[in-house]
Amino acid sequence: MSPTATGPHVDETGARVVGEVGLLEYAECQVSAIHGLRDIFRVASEFAVASADPPSVIRVSTWAVSATDDGPVMVCTSDTHPELAHRLSHVVIPPSLVVPELMASAGEFTDWLVGLRSEGTTLCAVCAGVFVLAETHLLDCRDATTHWAFAEELARRYPKVRVDASRMVIDDVDIMTAAGILAWVDLGLTVVDRMLGPSVMLHTARFVLADPPRRRQSLYREFTPRLQHGDTDIREVQARLHACLREPHSVEHLARAAAMHPRTFQRRFKEATGLTATEYIQAARIAKARELLELTSEPVAQISRSVGYLDVSNFRRLFQRTTGVTPSEYRRRFGIVARVDRREYSSAGQPARIRSTPSR
Incomplete structure (x- = not known):
C-alpha cells in the first residue's frame, strides 16, 4: 500500500494534523524505539492540543513488509488516524538490535523508501538503522551519523557517504540521521521541534525527563584501539x-x-x-x-x-x-x-x- 497525497487534514476532534510520521518495522529492529517514539509524539500532541492555536497533533503510523501472492508489499500495521488517507511527512527507521554485519538486507523496502523520498517525505534513521537508509544510496554524497562503534563499517561499506560520527543528530532537511541506540529520543524531539515548534518540544522533553536534543555524541564515545591489525x-x-x-x-x-x-x-x-x-x-x-x-x-x-x-x-x-x-x-x-x-x-x-x- 502506498501513501497517497491529499490536502490538509483535520481529525475528528477538530485538531489540525500537521503531518504523519511512519515508523518502519523490520526484522530485529528495536521495538522499544517504535513504542517510545509513539509515546513522544503522543505527549507532544497533547501539549500542542492544549497550547497551540490552532490545536495540532502528529499522526503516527507503523509500516512493515507483508508477503502476498504478488510479492512483498508495504502495509500499514497501526495508525492513530485510520480514517484519514495516508500522507507521510516523515519515516523513521529505528535501530537494529543486531550489529550491522548481522542485519538482513533492506532490499524489500528500499524501493518504498526511494519512492517516498521522491514524493517529499523526510527519511530518518537511527543508529544501525542508518545502514538500511544507506542501502538505498540516498545517503551518497550526504553527511550522516551513526553509532560511533559502527562508523568505520558504514564508511567502508558505503564509501560515498560522508560519515560524521561526532554528531548526535544530523538534520539535513530531507534526510535525518541519529547516532546511538537511544538517540531515537533526540531524533523524536527534533521531529517534534520541526512539526510543532520549540515550545512544545521543550515541554515534551521535560515531561518525559529527557534533555533537549543533543548535538554531539563525543561525550559518550569510547576509545577502542585497533589491536588486531597484524603489525x-x-x-x-x-x-x-x-x-x-x-x-x-x-x-x-x-x-x-x-x-x-x-x-x-x-x-x-x-x-x-x-x-x-x-x-x-x-x-x-x-x-x-x-x-x-x-x-x-x-x-x-x-x-x-x-x-x-x-x-x-x-x-x-x-x-x-x-x-x-x-x-x-x-x-x-x-x-x-x-x-x-x-x-x-x-x-x-x-x-x-x-x-x-x-x-x-
Missing part, C-alpha cells in the same frame, strides 16, 4: 604507550624504540591504528582520564598528571575539546563515587556528605 611492531608500541601514559612520548622516541625511521613509523602506525601517534596518545590519555573521573575521587589536577599532562589547564582544554564537557562536569554526570556520595543521607535526613569535592 606486531606497532602493537608492541601500543602496549608500551598504554602501560606508561604518564611518561612523555614523542614520535622520534617511539620510532627509535621500534627501530624505525620516524617517517616509516608514522606511516605504519597510521595504517595499523587509523590514527597518528599524537592522536593515539591523546585519545588513550583522555580515555584513561575518563575512567579515573568515573571511578575515583582523585582531584582533576592529580588525574591530569597521572595521564601525562603536567599543565592542568591544557588537560582541561583537551578534555573539553574531546568530550564536549569539562572534567568536573563529566565527573558530575558519570562519576560513580560522586553519585554514591550524594546518596549518603543520615538517618535524620541531613544533606548528603561529599567526602571529596572535584576540583574545578
